[in-house]
Amino acid sequence: MRTITLGTRKSNLALKQTEWVQQELEKLDLPYRFEVKKISTKGDRVLDRTLSKVGGKGLFVKEIEQALADGEIDIAVHSMKDLPGEMAEGFEVGAVTNRVDPRDAYIANDHVKFHNLPLGAVVGTSSLRRTSQIKAERPDLNVQWIRGNIETRLRKLREESFDAIILAAAGLERMGWSDEIVTEFLEPNMCVPAVGQGALGIECRSGDEDILKIIQHLHDEPVAVCVAAERAFLKAVEGGCAVPIGGYATLNKQGNVQLTAMIGSTDGRKILKEKLTGDNPEEMGRKAAHALLGRGGKEILEQAREEMGEE
Ligand SMILES: NCc1[nH]cc(CCC(=O)O)c1CC(=O)O
Numbered sequence: 420m421r422t423i424t425l426g427t428r429k430s431n432l433a434l435k436q437t438e439w440v441q442q443e444l445e446k447l448d449l450p451y452r453f454e455v456k457k458i459s460t461k462g463d464r465v466l467d468r469t470l471s472k473v474g475g476k477g478l479f480v481k482e483i484e485q486a487l488a489d490g491e492i493d494i495a496v497h498s499m500k501d502l503p504g505e506m507a508e509g510f511e512v513g514a515v516t517n518r519v520d521p522r523d524a525y526i527a528n529d530h531v532k533f534h535n536l537p538l539g540a541v542v543g544t545s546s547l548r549r550t551s552q553i554k555a556e557r558p559d560l561n562v563q564w565i566r567g568n569i570e571t572r573l574r575k576l577r578e579e580s581f582d583a584i585i586l587a588a589a590g591l592e593r594m595g596w597s598d599e600i601v602t603e604f605l606e607p608n609m610c611v612p613a614v615g616q617g618a619l620g621i622e623c624r625s626g627d628e629d630i631l632k633i634i635q636h637l638h639d640e641p642v643a644v645c646v647a648a649e650r651a652f653l654k655a656v657e658g659g660c661a662v663p664i665g666g667y668a669t670l671n672k673q674g675n676v677q678l679t680a681m682i683g684s685t686d687g688r689k690i691l692k693e694k695l696t697g698d699n700p701e702e703m704g705r706k707a708a709h710a711l712l713g714r715g716g717k718e719i720l721e722q723a724r725e726e727m728g729e730e
Contacts, residue, residue: 420450420451420452421450421451421452422451422452422453422454423444423451423452423453423454423493423494423630423633424453424454424455424456424491424492424493424494425437425440425441425453425454425455425456425492425493425494425495425496426455426456426457426458426483426486426487426491426492426494426495426496427455427456427457427458427483427495427496428457428458428459428460428479428483429457429458429459429460430568431568431569431570431594432498432568432569432590432593432594433496433497433498434455434457435593435594435595436496436498436593436619437455437496438455439593440494440496440516440619440621440637441453441454441455443636443637444633444634444636444637447633447636449633451633456486456491456492458482458483458486458492459482460479460480460481460482460483479497479501480497480501480502480503480507483495483497483622484507484509484510484622487510487622487623487624488509488624493623493624493627493630494621494622494623494630494633494634495621495622495623496619496620496621496622497619497620497621497622498589498590498615498616498618498619498620499512499515499614499615499616499617499618499619499620499646500587500613500614500615500616500617502615502620502622502650504650504653504654504657505654506622508625509624509625510622510623510624510625511622511623511624511625511626512620512621512622513621513622513623513627513630513631513634513635513638514620514621514634514635514637514638514643515618515619515620515621515638515639515642515643515646516618516619516620516621516637516638516639516642517618517639517642518589518617518618518639518642518645518646519588519589519592519593519617520588520589520592520604520617521588521589521607521612521616521617521667522588522604522605522606522607522610522612523549523585523586523587523588523604523605523610523612523616524585524586524587524588524591524601524603524604524605525583525584525585525601525602525603525604525605526573526576526583526584526585526586526600526601526602527582527583527602528576528577528581528582528583530602531582531583531602532602532603533553533556533557533583533602533603533605534556534557536557536560536582536583537582538559539559539560539561540560540561540582540583541560541561541562541563541580541581541582541583542560542561542562542563542581542582542583542584542585543562543563543564543565543572543575543576543581543583543584543585544562544564544565544584544585545564545565545566546585546613547661547662547663547685547723547727548611548613548663548664548665548681548683549585549610550562550663550685550687551663551683551684551685551686551687551690552605552609552610552611552665552681552683552687552690553585553605553610553687554685554686554687554688555683555687555688555690556609556687558686558687558688563581565581565584569586569590569591569594572584572586573586573600583602585605587612587613587616587617588601588604588617589616589617607667607679608679610665611665611666611667611679611680611681611692612665612666612667613665613666614646614649614650614652614653614664614665614666614667615646615649615650616667618639618642618646621634621637641670644668644670644676644700645668645669645670645676645678645700646668647700647701647704648666648668648676648678648700648701648703648704649666649667649668649678649680649704650666650704651700651701651702651703651704651705651708652664652666652678652680652703652704652705652707652708653666653704654704655704655705655707655708655709656682656708656711656712656716656720661723661724661727662682662720662723662724663682663683663684663685663719663720663723664680664681664682664683664720665679665680665681665683666678666679666680666681666704666707667679668700668703671696674698675696675697675698676696676697676698676700676703677694677695677696678693678694678695678696678697678700678703678704678707679692679693679694680692680693680694680695680704680707680708680711681693681711682711682712682716682719682720683719684719684722684723685722685723685726689715689719691711691714691715691716691719692711693706693707693710693711693714695707
């Protein structure tokens with residue numbers, strides 16, 4: 420019996436996600452054995468600097484793709500959110516899984532509601548997208564970078580001088596933690612989620628038909644269509660995690676894609692949104708990018724990139 424190896428980053432969340440994929444594949448009773456292999460990535464090692472400064476989105480992906488290329492692993496499980504707009508030559512996302520809660524979760528000491536935070540309260544996040552959108556609601560807030568995996572960030576909330584932090588709800592959900600630690604979920608109309616947030620991407624070597632056939636079983640086409648629209652937007656604005664952008668799509672009752680794309684300044688003073696409905700996700704993503712870049716998004720992104728470079 421052939422053994423199929425699933426590769427993942429070493430973080431607990433990445434491991435949980437990969438074990439979930441492994442279990443789902445085992446349920447299918449295919450004539451394969453599935454094993455999980457942990458791979459150390461630069462993104463996991465460089466925890467003392469903000470993500471955006473050490474190379475952006477590709478950071479968690481490179482070493483894992485090397486392992487795929489070397490045949491050390493056959494499948495790589497990623498948070499869709501961590502994948503660059505365009506995959507490197509020789510690799511493809513063969514399946515996009517179901518999506519768990521795509522929202523951001525706001526977690527405060529003593530469960531103080533977001534709008535009741537005292538003036539100048541310290542909120543931890545390492546995402547420009549979150550910074551921009553919470554500053555738009557509450558310009559007085561003191562946003563501080565907070566790095567580390569989910570467990571580290573929750574510990575920092577308890578032990579350091581943060582009043583609140585913001586994390587992806589999906590991470591908490593996939594870790595199997597209860598909603599009770601969450602003070603409020605930030606609705607997508609106030610805080611547009613990150614492109615791909617909540618879904619997993621299953622990557623393999625391009626054209627690896629045996630593997631593609633196996634992972635097809637975990638593919639969720641409606642989610643894939645929505646994520647395709649979001650990622651087309653990401654790609655068209657040349658976004659990574661170094662820029663304050665968001666993208667979130669759902670399907671309406673008629674089966675059309677409804678995409679909300681966002682570009683915001685890091686100080687939250689300018690938030691641009693474009694909402695489109697249609698049936699061609701790639702075209703919608705490109706259109707949203709074109710519209711937002713033309714309405715001042717280009718300058719906002721240039722400014723944000725400059726700010727990141729200066730620090
Ligand atoms: N940026 C790191 C990262 N990548 C994926 C998730 C959570 C899971 C997901 O969004 O699917 C997280 C943690 C977070 O943003 O709080």
